[in-house]
Amino acid sequence: MTLALLATNAYLRLAKRIRPLLGIPFGQKQYVLTILKQTEDEVRKSPRLEFTYPWFSDADLASERLSKQVRLSTEERQRIEAATSVLRAHVLANAHDYTCQGRSPPSPTDCFLLAFGMVRPAIVVTDDLGMHKLAEEFEIDIWHGHELLKKMLGAKAIDNVLIREIYTALENNDDLPRTWREAKHTAFKKLFGPAP
Numbered sequence: 299m300t301l302a303l304l305a306t307n308a309y310l311r312l313a314k315r316i317r318p319l320l321g322i323p324f325g326q327k328q329y330v331l332t333i334l335k336q337t338e339d340e341v342r343k344s345p346r347l348e349f350t351y352p353w354f355s356d357a358d359l360a361s362e363r364l365s366k367q368v369r370l371s372t373e374e375r376q377r378i379e380a381a382t383s384v385l386r387a388h389v390l391a392n393a394h395d396y397t398c399q400g401r402s403p404p405s406p407t408d409c410f411l412l413a414f415g416m417v418r419p420a421i422v423v424t425d426d427l428g429m430h431k432l433a434e435e436f437e438i439d440i441w442h443g444h445e446l447l448k449k450m451l452g453a454k455a456i457d458n459v460l461i462r463e464i465y466t467a468l469e470n471n472d473d474l475p476r477t478w479r480e481a482k483h484t485a486f487k488k489l490f491g492p493a494p
Contacts, residue, residue, distance in 0.1 A: 299323060299328045299330055300327045300328060300329050300330070300420075300421065301329075301330055301332055301368070301418060301419075301420035301421070302329050302330065302331050302332070302420065302421045302422075302423055302441070302446065303332055303333065303334065303368075303411060303414060303415060303420045303421065303422050303423065304320075304331055304332070304333050304337065304423050304424075305337070305408065305411055305422060305423060305424035305425075305426060305429065306337045306340045306341060306347075306407075307424055307425050307426060307443070308423040308424050308425060308443045308446065309333055309337055310341070310347070310351050310354070311425070311443050311464070311468060311473065312443065312446075312447075312464070313354075313359060314351075314353050314359075315460065315463060315464050315467065316450075316456060316460065316464075317358075318362055319331055319362070320332055320333065320362050320363065320366035321362075321365070321366035322455070324449075324450060324453040324455035325449055325450075325452065325453035325455070326453075329421075329449060329453075331423075331446075332366055332367065332368050332420075333363055333366070333367060333368075334367065334368055334410070334411065334414065335367055336407045336410055336411065337363075337407075338363060338367075339407075340407050341354050368414075368418075374417060374418070377417045378410065378413045378414050378416075378417045379410075379413070380413075381413035381416050381417055382406070382409045382410045382412075382413040384413075385404070385409040385412055385413055385432060385436065386404075386406060386409045388432070388435070388436075389403050389404050389409065389428075389432060390403075395431065396428045396431065396432075399427070400427055400476065401427040401428040401431060402426070402427075402428050403428055404426065404428045404429050404432050408424075408426060408428070408429050408432075409432070411424070411429075412429060412432060412433055412436070412438050412440075415433070415438045415439060415440070416436065416438055419439065420439070421439040421440065421441055422438060422439065422440045422441070423440075423441045423442075423443060423445075423446050424440065424441075424442070424443070425442055425443050425475045425477060425478070427477075430442075442475075442477045442478070442481070443475075443478065444477065444478045444481040444485060444486075445481075445485075447461055447464065448481075448485050448486070458489050461486065461489060462489065465478070465482065465490075
């Protein structure tokens with residue numbers, strides 16, 4: 299089994315449309331999608347996110363998140379917190395590198411998720427470019443949300459119709475990241491055709 303840990307942005311882009319999303323193995327490597335309590339907390343503490351994603355409070359989704367959250371032992375939490383502080387210090391010491399080319403500096407929660415990926419290990423799924431840069435520097439496995447979709451499609455966990463629906467919804471909500479736009483005509487060329 300290979301854990302794939304969804305960051306808040308990845309969860310919010312997919313959870314409404316792929317049901318159920320968490321805890322179901324797929325693919326040859328038996329990927330299992332999960333989230334941490336920090337994702338729940340991040341949405342709950344943000345009036346903007348709660349307003350933009352009112353479905354987050356849906357009872358079925360809340361129950362799924364609660365039942366599929368990863369529980370950490372005391373030792374794991376200590377190791378993750380130590381790794382988080384190293385990642386966070388690196389971000390603060392190199393702030394300029396994380397504020398250019400469309401990136402924003404990874405937050406403490408972002409650093410915690412990446413630290414989890416180091417300690418457990420797990421693949422972190424996020425569209426945050428700052429997190430991708432930090433993950434590359436520390437050799438942490440990381441995917442964009444569209445890469446997760448491609449893996450799920452290859453494993454027949456989702457189909458082309460659902461990918462179209464997800465893309466359409468994100469475009470309609472003005473929430474389609476640049477990397478997803480690029481992937482539309484590369485990774486999903488059979489579905490959407492070559493770039494116009």
